[in-house]
Amino acid sequence: MEKYLFWVMAVTALLSGLGMVMARNAVHSALMLVVNFFALAVFYVLLGAHFLAAVQIIVYAGAIMVLFLFVIMLMGVQREEPADEPIRFQRPLALLAGGALGGLLVFVIRTSFGLARFAEQAGSSSAGNAQGIGRALFTSYLFPFEVTSILLIVAAIGVVVIGRREPESEEPAAPAPASSEPGGGP
């Protein structure tokens, strides 16, 4: 049963990942990503990481993807990417380099762990369940956990600074015409 589930989900994850990259329409890309997140969540369940699976669905598939869709809708769906390459041979070179890196990483992980040992490690650690994660967060990782609060403050200020329109009096009109600013909030 587990094995079949794995294979079904593996194919789903790969196809949805490819579909996400290949889709011309940004909304389709986003939906493919949701499917991909669900497939990953199933993997986490299979590996005994139930908390991670729940977080994956609630945070990624839920909150983050909804934000993505909001942004896409606000920016307009119709935008097509320019088809021409700004740098010659960029795409084949990128494919080659990306493929080489991916192949290398797969080779390294495959040869040094083997699939069996990965699963064994994941199962043996108690971090898979909510209790283990909670304990780790508030004991051995207390300080990094608190530092994330600083990170969130910085992110919040950043959004406010970027998103807020400023009074007209500021800054001499430099090269960029003010009307060309993209987005700018609802």
Add this chain to the structure above:
Amino acid sequence: MPITQTPEVAWRAIAPALALAGGGVIALLVIAARPKIHRAALAALSLAAIGAASWSTFDLCALRYRVVMQGSVAVDGVSLFANLILLVTAAMTVLLSYHYLERRRIHRAEYYPLLLFATCGMVLLAAANDLILVFLAIEVLSLALYVLAGMARRDAGSQEAALKYLLLGAFSTAIFLYGIALSFGATGTTNLGRTAVKVASGGVDARLTSAAMALLAIGFGFKVSVVPFHMWTPDVYQGAPTSVTGFMAAGTKAAGFAALLRVFLVSFGALQWSWRPVLWGLAAATMVVGSILAIAQSDVKRMLAYSSIAHAGFVLVGVVAGGREGLSASLFYLLAYAVMVLGAFGAVIVSAPDGRERLSFGEWAGLGQRHPVFAGAMTLFLLSLAGIPPTAGFMGKFFVFSAAVQAGETPLVVVGVLASVVAAFFYLRLIVLMWLTEPAGEAQELGASPAPALALALAAAATLAFGVYPQAIMDLARAASVFTG
């Protein structure tokens, strides 16, 4: 269910970071409560927070070096010395910023809290003894810097800088995270000290650690702009507001190198044979490429950006040299570079009035005759960047190169010396323009006001003092070249 013990919090050890973050939060609250507050008050508040952080850093120096906060924070010579560099950088940046921002009419009160949070991230990065904290600290400082780089909302160059830095920074962070994951997979821990024990015991897979180290090196290499991960540097340094550029150049480099030194010398110290040749190649490429590309520039900020790439290479020479000598030389170099690059960018800031700067080389022609003191200070910074005695830059290069020679890396030193000769060319070109050409056009005033002038004077004094009497600082750096972990 067992009752977990409350984790111990070493307040004194994290006090510098707390002071900076607390200052940032207070500044934010002040802005929220009094939106019309004079921004000079915020600048003063920032200076007070930096002062508090400096005081708590000095307070820490008396303590025994140790690892605190469940192993995530290291209080040791390297983190304290890095704090010194970072806090000096932050204070000078505040001094340079206020008038610059007002003149360019970047009326953003959030600038100061963001600057404090960025400094806080840098302080944490320099002290991080756990890869998770390294990652979080990098994110804190980067997020703040992305926004700071885009502070000039009406300037397309600034917007471009922010976007480029954000996108490329996101990729580098992803690669760095992958490196952390592989390192965790190989050793079963993210703690740098425990990683070191595990690696030294030999029970780890060499392929996995090699891949992890490569990915971590890419992440660090991006942050400190090492060739070939330097592509963002010229555009971002040129586009960002100049006060932010100086802060980025001095601060990010110091914090990034402190973390790089800690990760590679402590955690993967036993695997020197595998990463040393790679860093050797990166150092050589960085020095050569940075110096050669700088020649072709006609914009002062862009030239300084390429020079900052080259300088990352010189610091890497110290890392490759390794050992206590190499470590102390790198630390000295980072401090020397911080003062001279802040001076150089500060000179660009005060070079012209009315929210303008002298950006193209041509505008610097004949400045020596019209404003000899100012041109003299800029000349001093440029000589120091070029590595000509008696300046801080010369002593920095001297220490780094002699450490490398002692470590048997003479070929790398030869490459470094050749790169410095090439680099001297474009610094001297600007100096010649200032002193030996006739001024073109009508006389232009400078945009000097007391605070930036004070910052420039301090930077010039430090540049000269470190060059004439480097022993005091070098002794400090040598005493600070101790990791705990």
